[in-house]
Amino acid sequence: MSGAVTGGAVPVLAAGRLSVGYGRKAVVEGIELELGRGATLALVGANGSGKSTLLKTMAGLLPALAGSMKVFGGRPGRNPSRVAYLGQFHSNQLMLPLRALDVVRMARYPTLGLMRRATAEDERMVREAMERMGIGGLAREPLSGLSGGQRQRVHIAQALARGAELLLLDEPEANLDAESKETLLSAVRAAVQAGGTVVIATHDIKEASRCDQAMLLAQRVVAYGPGCSVLTPDTLLSTFGVTARMEEGRVVVVEREHRHECGE
Amino acid sequence: MNALVDPFLTNGFMANALLGGLIVAVACGVVGTLVVLRGLAFIGDALSHGVLPGIAVAMLLGYPGILGAAVGSAVMIGGIGYLTRKSSLSNDTAIGLFFVGMLALGVIIVSRSSSFSGDLVRVLFGELLGISRTDILIQAAATVLILAAAIVFHRPFLLLCFSPEQADMAGYPSRLFHGIMLAMIALTVIVSFQTVGTMLVFGMLLAPAAASALFARRISTMMAGASALGAVSVYAGLLASYHFDLAAGAAITLTATLLFFGSFAVSRLARRREGPPAAGTASPSGSSAVLP
Numbered sequence: 001m002s003g004a005v006t007g008g009a010v011p012v013l014a015a016g017r018l019s020v021g022y023g024r025k026a027v028v029e030g031i032e033l034e035l036g037r038g039a040t041l042a043l044v045g046a047n048g049s050g051k052s053t054l055l056k057t058m059a060g061l062l063p064a065l066a067g068s069m070k071v072f073g074g075r076p077g078r079n080p081s082r083v084a085y086l087g088q089f090h091s092n093q094l095m096l097p098l099r100a101l102d103v104v105r106m107a108r109y110p111t112l113g114l115m116r117r118a119t120a121e122d123e124r125m126v127r128e129a130m131e132r133m134g135i136g137g138l139a140r141e142p143l144s145g146l147s148g149g150q151r152q153r154v155h156i157a158q159a160l161a162r163g164a165e166l167l168l169l170d171e172p173e174a175n176l177d178a179e180s181k182e183t184l185l186s187a188v189r190a191a192v193q194a195g196g197t198v199v200i201a202t203h204d205i206k207e208a209s210r211c212d213q214a215m216l217l218a219q220r221v222v223a224y225g226p227g228c229s230v231l232t233p234d235t236l237l238s239t240f241g242v243t244a245r246m247e248e249g250r251v252v253v254v255e256r257e258h259r260h261e262c263g264e
Numbered sequence: 265m266n267a268l269v270d271p272f273l274t275n276g277f278m279a280n281a282l283l284g285g286l287i288v289a290v291a292c293g294v295v296g297t298l299v300v301l302r303g304l305a306f307i308g309d310a311l312s313h314g315v316l317p318g319i320a321v322a323m324l325l326g327y328p329g330i331l332g333a334a335v336g337s338a339v340m341i342g343g344i345g346y347l348t349r350k351s352s353l354s355n356d357t358a359i360g361l362f363f364v365g366m367l368a369l370g371v372i373i374v375s376r377s378s379s380f381s382g383d384l385v386r387v388l389f390g391e392l393l394g395i396s397r398t399d400i401l402i403q404a405a406a407t408v409l410i411l412a413a414a415i416v417f418h419r420p421f422l423l424l425c426f427s428p429e430q431a432d433m434a435g436y437p438s439r440l441f442h443g444i445m446l447a448m449i450a451l452t453v454i455v456s457f458q459t460v461g462t463m464l465v466f467g468m469l470l471a472p473a474a475a476s477a478l479f480a481r482r483i484s485t486m487m488a489g490a491s492a493l494g495a496v497s498v499y500a501g502l503l504a505s506y507h508f509d510l511a512a513g514a515a516i517t518l519t520a521t522l523l524f525f526g527s528f529a530v531s532r533l534a535r536r537r538e539g540p541p542a543a544g545t546a547s548p549s550g551s552s553a554v555l556p
Contacts, residue, residue: 059429059433061432061433077432077433080434080435085429085430085433087427087429087430090427093426093427095301096425096426097477097480097481097482097483097485098426099481102482106419106422106423106426106430109419109423109434109436110433110434112419114417114419114420115416158430
């Protein structure tokens with residue numbers, strides 16, 4: 001599966017000559033992409049490369065500076081119940097008198113509107129997302145009493161509980177240990193199997209190579225295409241200024257300026 | 265026992281003061297909770313002082329002070345928003361500039377007018393013991409409006425306190441609901457300046473909500489707790505004012521502040537008795553192992 005749209009279906013995400021940035025300052029220009037239902041796109045790049053800026057533009061949190069960005073064929077941000085976004089920074093929340101369950105329940109607000117009571121189906125989606133992220137037992141714990149990794153899983157469960165068709169995840173693996181990372185990946189796979197489209201900003205090259213599409217960013221689009229073919233030592237070198245490969249059982253780190261070997 | 269109830273039964277002005285004060289306590293408990301959770305203490309402080317020139321000008325021209333307070337707070341909220349958007353200055357710098365500018369303007373207007381000295385004390389410290397039926401009705405109407413907004417908009421407000429980005433993502437524009445929150449603070453300040461005064465209304469917004477935040481585990485209980493603590497402050501403050509001949513507004517605000525520090529001490533003691541948090545559920549290093 002290439003992730004690109006075939007036939008006459010409206011793509012979930014489509015960008016043409018898109019410039020993204022803050023204020024008037026463009027961070028990345030000339031972005032072209034198209035993503036269909038059930039496809040995954042990895043955004044790979046160092047800090048400041050434009051991953052989060054592009055994700056926020058897809059979410060409708062930032063306006064496109066130039067070109068076009070369409071989500072479900074319309075303006076980003078127009079379909080709150082169909083799109084879930086997990087941001088990178090969660091500040092100023094520890095003093096809120098909220099339990100883990102209350103945080104995940106917020107995912108249902110776009111569907112419920114201002115006053116409608118949550119149905120059994122809403123509660124089921126909330127419970128299911130929490131179970132999936134392995135935090136079912138923490139439902140009644142106050143948010144302030146959770147560890148960083150547990151809080152990150154609460155935030156991911158919030159994104160999942162939306163039941164959205166498009167998941168925009170900004171470095172969801174931050175603060176997660178190896179086991180929780182596996183839990184996250186299986187949750188993403190389940191969302192894709194259910195027909196969801198996932199865009200994930202990540203530092204995990206291995207995971208990115210498994211995505212239908214990968215976009216390498218370094219304040220410009222370094223490479224874009226099927227995940228397994230665009231993540232080459234050369235593109236990684238251009239993206240991060242450093243890359244690595246296995247040579248006779250040892251990891252060889254290659255930097256832009258010169259090369260040296262590091263044991264193990 | 266009689267000393268606790270009689271002052272309110274035998275004096276009409278004390279009964280009015282209690283009723284007006286209780287209504288203010290409810291409004292301040294609800295709005296103060298939003299102020300504490302959303303971190304709006306500075307703009308609340310600025311609003312409560314920055315309405316002074318509006319009130320002064322209105323009184324000089326023979327209009328009700330409440331009208332001037334409304335215009336003053338609208339100028340401040342609009343000005344702070346405009347300055348923050350159009351300059352690279354931070355929000356609190358913009359708030360500070362309007363705060364001192366408006367306060368200075370208020371003092372100059374008041375000092376240029378010879379007939380104002382008594383009125384200024386009334387504006388700053390309120391006139392709870394001289395509150396009229398009309399004042400109480402206006403306060404009750406404003407408090408009903410505030411309660412209705414808190415109930416109808418509880419989801420967008422919660423999202424906004426949690427994360428403005430998530431409010432936007434859920435289809436509740438964060439700027440709009442931030443503006444509604446500011447309008448609720450302004451409304452509370454405007455209708456409370458007659459009871460506790462512009463100097464002290466901020467104490468009623470902050471102290472009961474902060475005390476309630478130490479114990480509450482839900483936002484609705486935090487609002488209810490803050491309103492209850494505010495009500496206790498009004499009652500105890502009025503009694504102290506009656507028996508010991510103290511300024512009513514100041515006695516109420518001081519009681520609220522003392523209640524906060526009392527709650528703080530109790531919460532510290534309770535935490536010490538509970539001991540360290542159980543491993544696995546609340547340890548900050550719990551499962552946040554370093555990435556492989």
